[in-house]
Amino acid sequence: METLQQLTHRQVEALRIIATRQSESRGASLKEIASGLRVRPPSALAHLGPLEERGLISRFRGKSRLTSRGAACLEEYRRHHRVAESLFSRAGLSVEATCRAAREVDLALSHRTVEKICAAEGHPSVCPHGAPIAPCRTSGKAS
Numbered sequence: 001m002e003t004l005q006q007l008t009h010r011q012v013e014a015l016r017i018i019a020t021r022q023s024e025s026r027g028a029s030l031k032e033i034a035s036g037l038r039v040r041p042p043s044a045l046a047h048l049g050p051l052e053e054r055g056l057i058s059r060f061r062g063k064s065r066l067t068s069r070g071a072a073c074l075e076e077y078r079r080h081h082r083v084a085e086s087l088f089s090r091a092g093l094s095v096e097a098t099c100r101a102a103r104e105v106d107l108a109l110s111h112r113t114v115e116k117i118c119a120a121e122g123h124p125s126v127c128p129h130g131a132p133i134a135p136c137r138t139s140g141k142a143s
Ligand SMILES: [Zn+2]
Pocket: 081, 085, 098, 099, 100, 102
């Protein structure tokens, strides 16, 4: 199973918050991550454990940073979500509705399926909201 297929939306949201809050000099604090997730610190911590176990974040003195694997995973998630939005947009859903529908499938789709949808959609460069979609990887790498 691919990494994204093993994650929850809350865990992906935690990755996104860490990416926003971390800087060159320091990682994101548990307090920042908890407030971003709108939960109490112990609940936020429960989301961080599985991310650390999968090598997506590293934690040092209570601060969390994305590893290169974590950053790549977040990029992949955005790609899955936005390609799915494009598909639902062409199926006639409103811009608002494409986002909700994409969330129903974005973590479940394999990279291979996303590449196929992307090709079928003519390799869209932006999602229905205008957010950029990274180009397909043409290498046959099945990671
Ligand atoms: Zn969306």
